[in-house]
Amino acid sequence: MPAEYSLSPHGVKFRLPSPKDYGKEFERLKALVRQQRSLGREIVVAMGLGFVGAIMAAVVADTEDEKGNPTKFVIGMQRPSTRSYWKIPLLNRGMSPVKSEDPEVDPMILRCVNEKKSLVATFTYDALKLADVVIVDIQCDYLKETLGNVREGQVNMADLEESLGIIAEHISPDSLVLIETTVAPGTTEQVAYPIMRKVFHKRGIQKDPLLAHSFERVMPGKQYVSSIRNFWRVCSGINEEATRRAVKFLSEVIKTDEYPLTVLDRPIESETAKIVENSFRAAILAFLDEWSLFAERNGVDLIKVIDAIKIRPTHSNIIFPGPGIGGYCLPKDGGLGLWAYRHIHGFEDDIFKITPLAIDINDTRALHVAQLTRDALRNMGRPLAAAEILVLGASYREDVGDTRNSGSELIVRRLTEMGAELRVHDPYVLHWWEFEKQDEYPSPARSLKRFFRNQERLANLHVEPDLKNALRGVDAVIFAVKHEPYLDLNPDEVMEFAGGPMAVIDCFGILDDARIKRYFELGCEVKGLGRGHVKRIKDQVREEREQMYQRARVRARIQRPRTDDRRRP
Ligand SMILES: NC(=O)c1ccc[n+]([C@@H]2O[C@H](COP(=O)([O-])OP(=O)(O)OC[C@H]3O[C@@H](n4cnc5c(N)ncnc54)[C@H](O)[C@@H]3O)[C@@H](O)[C@H]2O)c1
Numbered sequence: 001m002p003a004e005y006s007l008s009p010h011g012v013k014f015r016l017p018s019p020k021d022y023g024k025e026f027e028r029l030k031a032l033v034r035q036q037r038s039l040g041r042e043i044v045v046a047m048g049l050g051f052v053g054a055i056m057a058a059v060v061a062d063t064e065d066e067k068g069n070p071t072k073f074v075i076g077m078q079r080p081s082t083r084s085y086w087k088i089p090l091l092n093r094g095m096s097p098v099k100s101e102d103p104e105v106d107p108m109i110l111r112c113v114n115e116k117k118s119l120v121a122t123f124t125y126d127a128l129k130l131a132d133v134v135i136v137d138i139q140c141d142y143l144k145e146t147l148g149n150v151r152e153g154q155v156n157m158a159d160l161e162e163s164l165g166i167i168a169e170h171i172s173p174d175s176l177v178l179i180e181t182t183v184a185p186g187t188t189e190q191v192a193y194p195i196m197r198k199v200f201h202k203r204g205i206q207k208d209p210l211l212a213h214s215f216e217r218v219m220p221g222k223q224y225v226s227s228i229r230n231f232w233r234v235c236s237g238i239n240e241e242a243t244r245r246a247v248k249f250l251s252e253v254i255k256t257d258e259y260p261l262t263v264l265d266r267p268i269e270s271e272t273a274k275i276v277e278n279s280f281r282a283a284i285l286a287f288l289d290e291w292s293l294f295a296e297r298n299g300v301d302l303i304k305v306i307d308a309i310k311i312r313p314t315h316s317n318i319i320f321p322g323p324g325i326g327g328y329c330l331p332k333d334g335g336l337g338l339w340a341y342r343h344i345h346g347f348e349d350d351i352f353k354i355t356p357l358a359i360d361i362n363d364t365r366a367l368h369v370a371q372l373t374r375d376a377l378r379n380m381g382r383p384l385a386a387a388e389i390l391v392l393g394a395s396y397r398e399d400v401g402d403t404r405n406s407g408s409e410l411i412v413r414r415l416t417e418m419g420a421e422l423r424v425h426d427p428y429v430l431h432w433w434e435f436e437k438q439d440e441y442p443s444p445a446r447s448l449k450r451f452f453r454n455q456e457r458l459a460n461l462h463v464e465p466d467l468k469n470a471l472r473g474v475d476a477v478i479f480a481v482k483h484e485p486y487l488d489l490n491p492d493e494v495m496e497f498a499g500g501p502m503a504v505i506d507c508f509g510i511l512d513d514a515r516i517k518r519y520f521e522l523g524c525e526v527k528g529l530g531r532g533h534v535k536r537i538k539d540q541v542r543e544e545r546e547q548m549y550q551r552a553r554v555r556a557r558i559q560r561p562r563t564d565d566r567r568r569p
Helices: 019-039 054-063 087-092 106-114 125-128 158-170 188-202 241-254 269-296 302-310 332-345 354-364 368-380 405-419 456-460 467-471 491-498 513-521 534-559 564-569
Strands: 006-007 013-015 042-047 073-077 119-122 133-136 142-144 153-155 178-181 210-213 234-237 388-392 421-425 476-479 501-504 525-528
Touching: 019 042, 019 119, 019 125, 054 073, 054 106, 054 119, 054 133, 073 125, 073 234, 087 106, 087 119, 106 119, 119 456, 125 158, 133 142, 133 158, 133 332, 142 332, 153 332, 158 188, 178 188, 178 241, 188 210, 188 269, 210 241, 210 269, 234 241, 234 269, 269 302, 269 332, 269 354, 332 354, 332 513, 368 405, 368 476, 368 501, 368 525, 388 405, 405 421, 421 476, 467 491, 491 513, 513 525, 525 534
Parallel strands: 042 073, 042 133, 073 119, 133 178, 178 210, 388 421, 388 476, 476 501, 501 525
Antiparallel strands: 006 013, 142 153, 210 234
């Protein structure tokens, strides 16, 4: 059989392990673990080296006692699939498998792998046999079948269920299994527990698996590590021993003296806390969508309204939604709750109104940006079809390179469908895989491509690294993400780079009134999500221009002598 390879995003090819590599790899791990145990270190296996698992593994590996000695030895375990295997050799070289804007990530991984020797990565499930603690950080996706209707979707439990079975087949009955994955509420007790218990029984183990749940609140961005280590956690185990072990473990790796742990009675409460927390956030964001339209149609600047409200301490967390709510969690987590109610707990009635509505609103908010772009171009007498449009920002929030479920993706897809030619610039994103690999990323069944027509050419959409080049000759520019480098862009320069007036669409309250005014003065058209006051600024510019012309006409009349005056002797 020919060897298979896994290609890293940096373009490095790694050969997938062959069956004979497994035995050797387990021997390597056993030797390492023997040595680490003699140093008194606890053995932790982190399953799933994705955005969360890779960093959590390093945070655990970085744990020290008062004398500065590592207290844990972490084996990061990752499936050797063509898509993900590269993460293993990369981590073993001391390199982070996930790109992060946090300057702490790279040195922490390098330190743990090369200096402390407290972190390795592997592909063999046999590593689980050596674990005192297993942390589960694999994905649990929610697959939507329609755009804008979360009810028509389902949780993909297969990976998680399979992983739990594998864990039960390998671990010692005394290992703690800490599920950090965001799961459908009820999963730990009603899915994980029976799967694991059945396997334990087959293995002749009478003891219950030591299962607990504690969800991640990690935030991509500059505080990535800190959002794991220096942050409040919630946890709960399926029995007293599991809870006690989870509390002990988390207290050792997270700064629980400053950020106390909340211990709940049952795992379903910890699982529900995660879902409610994110559904709450999704709902307050969705709530502003209708007020955003109200503002656009009634001359109101929603940005200023929000700032005015925020001053009141009880309302300080009101936030402007931007062009859709992305990231991995908010678009899916409410769906996990809806699904659990029916498919884990067996209820038939429909109690959920706000949670699905919020997700549906957030999932489709970006489509309105295409309408604003169309209208702005129309006001300039330019058709949208074949217009050159630049989207500034590909990621889902400011100053991160994470493009998962970003509003910008939908903007690009809809405008392409409507016939426009799209370009993109983002200072934090090198490759926008949702387009470059749109037939396989995030998975063949999940690309948003399936909801739009005429998407084929978007496989050639490359992120333009130079803003000046990106702007050359554009008909419209869409400020889609509040990245820092976009905040101070000077309208005169933007127009100079573009080579003439263009439509300017502000999706995030990025432009202040002075800039909006300047764009109008330069002959551009401006529109923005929730920014109804731009019309007032446009009228003001028109009036000022009219007054200027009038003054010029008067001046010209005064300077030009009248014909009958000239005739006079
Ligand atoms: N990314 C975030 O910002 C964030 C924040 C909070 C919570 N979460 C939650 O954390 C969980 C993980 O999210 P993520 O962003 O890290 O996902 P991810 O897709 O980046 O990572 C999951 C990893 O698990 C691996 N994997 C799957 N099955 C495996 C198996 N059987 N054995 C070993 N490895 C396996 C995958 O190959 C992948 O590398 C999710 O439940 C998510 O909702 C994510």
